[in-house]
Each structure stands twice: as structure tokens, then as C-alpha cells.
Amino acid sequence: MRRLLIAALSLVLSAVALGAAPPALAAGTPPDPVVFVHGANADPGVWGEMRADFVRAGYPEDRLAAWSYDTRQSTNEVLSGRLASYVDAVLARTGASRVDIVAHSLGSLPSRWYVKFGGGADKVGHWASLAGPNHGTTTAWACALWNQACKDMTPGSYVLTRLNSGDETPGATRYGTWSSPCDGVIVPVSSTELDGAVNTRAEGCPTHNGLLTDDTVSRQVRAFLTRP
Template sequence: MGKARLACHADALDPTGTAMSAAHPNPVVLLHGLGATYYEDLNYLELFLQQKGYCTFSLTYGAFPAFPYVGGLKKISDSSQEIGTFIRAVQQQTAASKIDIVGHSEGAFQSLYVPKFTGVASIIDKIVAIAPPTHGTTFGGIYDLAYVGGNVTRQLNSVILNTVGCGACDDLGPGGSAVIRLNDGKPIKQPGNTLTVIASQDDELVTPTYTAFVNETGVNNLYIQTTCPNDRVGHVGEAYDTNVWNLIVNALDPVHAAPFACSSGCPGK
């Protein structure tokens, strides 16, 4: 397992130091995007959730020993096992009955993939997936080059990406093995799980943007711009956008969901 941390706001600790909160009893596991780590990408969101009284856990998954500061590179199937083990460890440490997951980009894809394929769905409650490449992404059109010569060049591209150490890049492209497996005709949202997918109409990496959504009964798919029309945030910025953060909090605690004043959004793409 990669590097990880338990980071609970003081208000979320009972006298024994157990990671519990009366208002928010579910610990929240945060999953970073491709090329990121547990201390970047979702780190500001994590602090925001702690200030709201949530107990949060995060890890760097999918990193190679020689490059511990770059996560999310290994194949989706390999990283998913690492994440599933981490989620079980969180439950054991906290004695919580359910765990919530918030993921961004590749981490959002993993938030869909892990419950379906690693056997942890029964201990998962709410999932908030920010800009997941659910149906594969062209990475802003770059991946289209892999198909210049049809399936032959697509297969060559796959070999190259896996050789240079980015199996996840291959897995998440159009026709990637993880994308095909996730969309195998069986439900992505697992029984007992609540799923919210948040996307931006200005996402320049998960393209077309609607491919982020999980088109199944009971899934809450929403564009940021439906709530905050003037927020033109891009893919990376979605992790740092306060409008997104407020949508996440409402998804994690729908009983107390509240309107919020929209900001102009994160300027970063």
C-alpha cells in the first residue's frame, strides 16, 4: 500500500480518539487523480471537510517504488486492490459501519470501480465522483491519435503506455480495459450505495463531458453549471473549486443539504 494518512478534525474525535463523529459518522476516503498524491489534488478539499466535522482518510495509490511522489500510474485493476485494502483498514480502525468515498478524475473512476470489483460495496455508503472518465476519455482529443491506424495503432499505443509505466493512461482511454470492464452491461452503482457524479461543461480532459455520467436509475448526475452557471471551471480546477466542495458536502449529507452562494469558481483549468 502507498503512503497514507489519517487526518481527523478534533471535533470528529470521541474521548478514546476513535475517528467518529455524531453528525458525520461515516469516515470519508479521498482518492486523488492520475499523477497526484494524497497530499495534493484533494488536500484543500480534505481540509474543508475536516472543518465541517468529517473524519477523512487519504492515500497515495498506484505509485511505483522508484517514483513514490507520482500516484495513480499503475493499472486500474492493481490500484483498485490497493484502495480496497485501504478501505477495509479504515473500517477496522474506526469501527464505522459504513465508509464514504470522494474521488477526483482517476480517483473518481476508482470510486466506481472499487465497489464493483473488490468486494467492499457492502461497507460503502455514499460515493461522490468528480469528473470520472466513466466511459473512457480522449484526454481532450489527444487519444484520438492512437486510432490513426485503427486497432493496430491503438494496440501499439497500449504497449507504449504500459512500457513507460502508465497502465492507468491506457486503461482510461477509449477502449481501455478498465473502461470496458466497468461498462460490462452490469450496474456500476452497487446495491446499498448512493452515487453522485459531478462534472463541468468546461472540462477539457474528460471529453465529451457527458461521458462522466453514470446513466442508471438512482444516480444523481449533475453539472456544476446547473447550480452555478458562471463557474467555468476545468478538469484540474474541479478539485479546488468551492462550488464543487459545497455540492460534495450536500451529497455526503443530503438530509441537511443547503443552498450556498456561488463563487466565480476556480480559475485554473
């Protein structure tokens, strides 16, 4: 008996040291599709490593999608409307009733707008923001005069004022954010956090784009998405 207890304790300590793995996907029950939303001046290719992590964790390839959009356009009605159409297409293709959204940086804004104002509240189960400028970033002032995305990301912009008015995490959607003190792009780092969300400071101090490929962040995001 003592040996069994010691072995069990060793397994627990190992899990703590390595970071607990997310719950296994239920056999025979496909997970909600995941829609990845990239940031400014990027494309769906940035999700390559995280997407591979999801596949290794048991997500079928056809339940993983990445939305591509022109980051020079406004992140409110224009882009959120296009995201709504994309989500509807994913739901129609998979037969699912809702999706989960994982967004990086600028991608947090059109996806939040979609959930809060664009009809996504009943179609998005979980919304995860990696390094999102959810309360603005001072670095955006450097390009705000000629770039719409930068303008939308400036503190106090029209988009952010609307998004952060009232409840920052409305509806039944579960919200999660990940930030890093070594981000360097989102200033201040606390901008990413939202009232009512599960706010996580990444371990190991990854950079802004490093959050996309960080193994611990990837594991934590998957664990968040599997929460009921």
C-alpha cells in the same frame, strides 16, 4: 406576523442565492469516514482545500483519509485490491461500518472497480466522482501506448468495458458525479455521468483540477454524502 413572514422569505431567498448549505452533522453521531482518491500524476495533497472545507463543516480530522497510489499501474484488480486494504484499515481504526469515497479523475476507476467487483459494495455508502473518465476520454490516446493509466482511460478499454457492463451503479451504494464543460481533460464531458447516479454539471465552469477547489462543488459533495 407580516414582518416575520417577510424575514423568513428573505432568509429563504438568501439561501437560494448562496446555495443551500448541506445538512448539519447530527450531534454525537460521527459521520462515515471519507476516503479521498486522487487522480493521475497527483498525490493526496490535492485534497487540501476540500478537506479543510469538510473540517469546517464539522467533520473530525480522524474521519478524513486520503489514499495514495501509483497511478502508472492498472486501475482494476491491482489498485482496487490495495484500496480495499486501505478502506479496511480505515474502518478498523475508526470503528465505522462503512466509508464514503470522493474520487477525482483517474481515481474514479479503481474506486468504482472496488465497489463493483472488489467487495466494496457493503462498505461504501456514497461514491462521488469529480471529473471521472467513467466512459473514457479521447485525450488518453495521447499517452496510451506507454502509460497504463492512460490505456485504462481510453474509450472501450478493458477496464471501462467491465465497469460499464450491466448496471453502472450497482448495489446499495449511492453514486454521484460532477463534471464541467470547461474540464478540457475529460472529452466528452458527458463521459463522467453514470446511469443511476446523481449527475451534476458544476456551476461557473471550473477546469479539470478546479473542481477540487470549487466552493460550490465542495458544498454539493458534502450535501450528497449526508443523504441517507
